[in-house]
Amino acid sequence: MLLIVALAAMILLATTVPVVAARLGRNTGYPLAGGFLLVGLLLAVAVLKTPGDTVTTSWHWLPSLDVSVALRLDGLAGTFCMLILGVGALIMAYSPRYLDTGRAHTPFYSLLTLFALSMMGLVLAADVVLLVVFWELTTICSFLLIAIAGPQATQPAVKAFLVTAMGGLALLVAVVLLAITAGTTSLTAILANRQQIIDSPMAWPIGVLIVIAAFTKSAQLPFHSWLPGAMAAITPVSAYLHAAAMVKAGIYLMMRFSPLYAGQAAWSATLVTVGLVTAVYGAMWALRQHDLKALLAYSTISQLGLLTAVIGVGTATAMAAAMLHTIAHALFKATLFMLVGIIDKEAGSRDIRELSGLRRVMPTTALMTGLAGLSLAGVPPLIGFVSKEFLFKGFLEADFAPWAGPVATAVAVAASALTFAYGLRIFYGAFGGPTVQSGLYEPAWAFLTPAAVPAAFGLLLGPAVPVLDQVVGWALSGIDPDLPPPGFELWPGFTAEVAMTTTAIVVGMALFLAGRPVERTLLSIPTPRAPFNRGYHALLRFGALVGRPTRADALAPHLIRPLLGLVLLAVVGGVVLSDPAVSGPGTASALDWPLLAALALVVAGSVLTASALAALILLGLAGLLVASWFLLAGAPDVALTMLLVEFLTAVVAVLVVSHLPARFTRRRPRPAAAAGALAAATGAAATAATLVFTGHRALSPVGDYFLREAKEQTGGRNVVNTVLVDFRALDTLGEAAVLGVVALGLLLLLGSRDAPGAGRPVPAIDGLVLQAASRVLGPVMLVLSAYLFLRGHYQPGGGFIAALVAGAAVALSYLAHGRVPGSRTRLLRPGTLVAAGVLISVGVALVVMLGGEAFFTPVRGHLSLPPLGSLSLTSSLMFDFGVYLFVLGLVFAAVDRLANGLPADPDAAAGTTRERTRGGTA
Numbered sequence: 001m002l003l004i005v006a007l008a009a010m011i012l013l014a015t016t017v018p019v020v021a022a023r024l025g026r027n028t029g030y031p032l033a034g035g036f037l038l039v040g041l042l043l044a045v046a047v048l049k050t051p052g053d054t055v056t057t058s059w060h061w062l063p064s065l066d067v068s069v070a071l072r073l074d075g076l077a078g079t080f081c082m083l084i085l086g087v088g089a090l091i092m093a094y095s096p097r098y099l100d101t102g103r104a105h106t107p108f109y110s111l112l113t114l115f116a117l118s119m120m121g122l123v124l125a126a127d128v129v130l131l132v133v134f135w136e137l138t139t140i141c142s143f144l145l146i147a148i149a150g151p152q153a154t155q156p157a158v159k160a161f162l163v164t165a166m167g168g169l170a171l172l173v174a175v176v177l178l179a180i181t182a183g184t185t186s187l188t189a190i191l192a193n194r195q196q197i198i199d200s201p202m203a204w205p206i207g208v209l210i211v212i213a214a215f216t217k218s219a220q221l222p223f224h225s226w227l228p229g230a231m232a233a234i235t236p237v238s239a240y241l242h243a244a245a246m247v248k249a250g251i252y253l254m255m256r257f258s259p260l261y262a263g264q265a266a267w268s269a270t271l272v273t274v275g276l277v278t279a280v281y282g283a284m285w286a287l288r289q290h291d292l293k294a295l296l297a298y299s300t301i302s303q304l305g306l307l308t309a310v311i312g313v314g315t316a317t318a319m320a321a322a323m324l325h326t327i328a329h330a331l332f333k334a335t336l337f338m339l340v341g342i343i344d345k346e347a348g349s350r351d352i353r354e355l356s357g358l359r360r361v362m363p364t365t366a367l368m369t370g371l372a373g374l375s376l377a378g379v380p381p382l383i384g385f386v387s388k389e390f391l392f393k394g395f396l397e398a399d400f401a402p403w404a405g406p407v408a409t410a411v412a413v414a415a416s417a418l419t420f421a422y423g424l425r426i427f428y429g430a431f432g433g434p435t436v437q438s439g440l441y442e443p444a445w446a447f448l449t450p451a452a453v454p455a456a457f458g459l460l461l462g463p464a465v466p467v468l469d470q471v472v473g474w475a476l477s478g479i480d481p482d483l484p485p486p487g488f489e490l491w492p493g494f495t496a497e498v499a500m501t502t503t504a505i506v507v508g509m510a511l512f513l514a515g516r517p518v519e520r521t522l523l524s525i526p527t528p529r530a531p532f533n534r535g536y537h538a539l540l541r542f543g544a545l546v547g548r549p550t551r552a553d554a555l556a557p558h559l560i561r562p563l564l565g566l567v568l569l570a571v572v573g574g575v576v577l578s579d580p581a582v583s584g585p586g587t588a589s590a591l592d593w594p595l596l597a598a599l600a601l602v603v604a605g606s607v608l609t610a611s612a613l614a615a616l617i618l619l620g621l622a623g624l625l626v627a628s629w630f631l632l633a634g635a636p637d638v639a640l641t642m643l644l645v646e647f648l649t650a651v652v653a654v655l656v657v658s659h660l661p662a663r664f665t666r667r668r669p670r671p672a673a674a675a676g677a678l679a680a681a682t683g684a685a686a687t688a689a690t691l692v693f694t695g696h697r698a699l700s701p702v703g704d705y706f707l708r709e710a711k712e713q714t715g716g717r718n719v720v721n722t723v724l725v726d727f728r729a730l731d732t733l734g735e736a737a738v739l740g741v742v743a744l745g746l747l748l749l750l751g752s753r754d755a756p757g758a759g760r761p762v763p764a765i766d767g768l769v770l771q772a773a774s775r776v777l778g779p780v781m782l783v784l785s786a787y788l789f790l791r792g793h794y795q796p797g798g799g800f801i802a803a804l805v806a807g808a809a810v811a812l813s814y815l816a817h818g819r820v821p822g823s824r825t826r827l828l829r830p831g832t833l834v835a836a837g838v839l840i841s842v843g844v845a846l847v848v849m850l851g852g853e854a855f856f857t858p859v860r861g862h863l864s865l866p867p868l869g870s871l872s873l874t875s876s877l878m879f880d881f882g883v884y885l886f887v888l889g890l891v892f893a894a895v896d897r898l899a900n901g902l903p904a905d906p907d908a909a910a911g912t913t914r915e916r917t918r919g920g921t922a
Helices: 002-049 075-098 106-124 128-147 151-182 187-192 194-198 203-217 226-232 235-243 246-261 265-287 292-313 316-347 363-377 383-395 404-431 445-460 465-479 496-513 515-524 531-551 556-572 592-608 612-632 636-659 669-695 701-714 719-727 729-750 768-791 799-817 830-850 875-900 906-918
Strands: 055-062 067-073 859-865 869-874
Touching (some): 002 067, 002 106, 055 128, 067 106, 067 128, 075 316, 075 445, 106 235, 128 151, 128 203, 128 235, 128 246, 151 226, 151 531, 187 194, 194 203, 194 246, 203 246, 226 292, 235 246, 246 465, 265 292, 265 404, 265 515, 292 383, 292 404, 316 363, 316 383, 316 445, 316 465, 363 383, 363 404, 363 445, 383 404, 531 556, 592 612, 636 719, 636 799, 701 719, 729 875, 830 875
Antiparallel strands (some): 055 067
């Protein structure tokens, strides 16, 4: 329960930010830092209550898929939580002095808190589906945190989002395959069934997808290019991304799934090879940089490469080294980023070519930078020295190939030598040489202290590193309970690892002293264009090519590709009449053939006629023939819907026919023949597909289930309606929500019916008979609409058909009187009806699902109507009422828009609509 409380506390912190920020402004970071520490204390209490055990909690989320909101606090998750919350508290305490006054800080603090929440959820998730959810939340939060830095950060934010979201898709597919292979989404069960997964043919696809997900998040080659670009974010965001959040998600994922693939040569070879190449590449490119943040960005890429590689080794020593270096990296990288932010704020620059001798005017800043830089470089007695020693020791144990250990260690030493060189470059570039900015001074301790704390820990934990034995041992037990405790010590004696560290320091010093030649050599290496950039621009070009035909005004370019696609799909899919599945008894009757012949004649006439009015009449007649065919086939619901649609189509035709030319322009023979051939091929493909999938088949198991279970489970006898509003109500809800949002957007864009620029209303048809018919039939049609709506669960009818009947009454009234009934009533306006329908449907769905119902069928009471008998007042009926209002609103909008014409200037109309909306009249 404490784990749920911890996550709830983080949500509470995020939701209270606007209120706190309204009073404290940029100082909001201080109470948030305290909140982070309190949540950390809460997790510590959870651990102390069950010493040595894993703290777990769960409740069902998607019972039908056996997916739970399951949380698990073991050693690995606990260690990462302490880093997330500890570094997060320091960043929050640092931000008030970094941020400018007089600006809105709510988005920054809210997003940073949500980012911490997402990272906590990710490492605590004990269900792989929940893991993916929090993984994607970190992607979204990082995108927004980068983007809020300003217009210059938009493109880097998009790049970071696309790369990491691609990894999220890879993780999603991996999770689906894991769930299928293991038969569960429980992370604990999956890790416990290692042999079952390894023996499965899905083992290596899963492994590849997990590696891709981890590499994209932790910026490994070739997915590294997003991380330097993310430096467009403000410094507190960069510090948190690099020290304890975003990039650490990939490290956590590899550590968590390492037990599945430990000892597998392909897994080890991939991680070690890519990790070490990334480490060397990042270190080399760091030596090329003059901007301190860019240098630290490439430094992070390099250090993450070392972590990835040592995780790939997979031995107890290697995993202990990875965990210790993760802690050390969080300490020195948090300090360095915060200090670079201080230098930037005080000196107005991060370029080492413009900085010099700051040690004389900012001695405390120089001291802390030196401590963090030396820890990064692996110099004793700092924590970074011990972690580098263990990294070398772990690399020596690599055995996935002959000479793998010595080669991996040699490359790691080379990367460490480069690390030493750029570590000195960081310090000397800002603090060495003569002082050229003598007017600077040390910032306030409120600004320095958050950076000083991790620097001090990095110094103290070097000599006192044995105290981390228990912490790292606890973390290792979360990876594999059989891993022994590490046994850290500052000075193990004159060992091979000490010799390697000495070599790295000596070579690194030589590289630093030969700074200009080394820099010129590195700058002479051509910078490869990142694969992401090439792929991104190629995709944009391909998209422009694909979308070019849709920018045409004619209909043919819009139709030709989907029709060709249907024909090709039919050919490739082998949809042919000789399919063995087409063996059941047919459903044709004697009356079908005359209808089919008449339909063929009508379609041929509509294609050949040159008269617009004749084409409209023939198309209407084709619709009536199809409706009759549906009626003969025993589908009265579909037939009734078709008839109503045809009636409304006739109304639309009346409204727009005056704007059409009296006769169509004749096409040239060759294009016409090609269009005819494509139409015939499309029709043949559709016919074949219908015969294969439905026409001559026995009733499918799903159809049989609906017919058998509809009355018992939903109380309804009309299977068509029960499918729409019970069994597959979520599909209906999704379609209604999407169409409703689009409709509301179009209504807002096109403006209200009296917006300037709207076309002139079409005058009413002058006819006494039509007006009399409207007065008589209108009320009858509305009563019929209500009747069809109420009986829809039991007989042909329902919300959709009833709304079409009411819409037909509206259209008839417009034709007779030249206005939409109730047009002056706010409640009957299209936008109001559509919004009300969507809100009712969504509201009913939420109430039912929160109540735990499987379908929309809880009985709320009974209504007795003599013509209909006793009707159950179900949530299905309320849901169907939302559909009714939604469809009726669409009909109102169609009649209103088509009758009045589109605005001549949509932008002006939209602007006018916005003004009227603000005034409360739209």
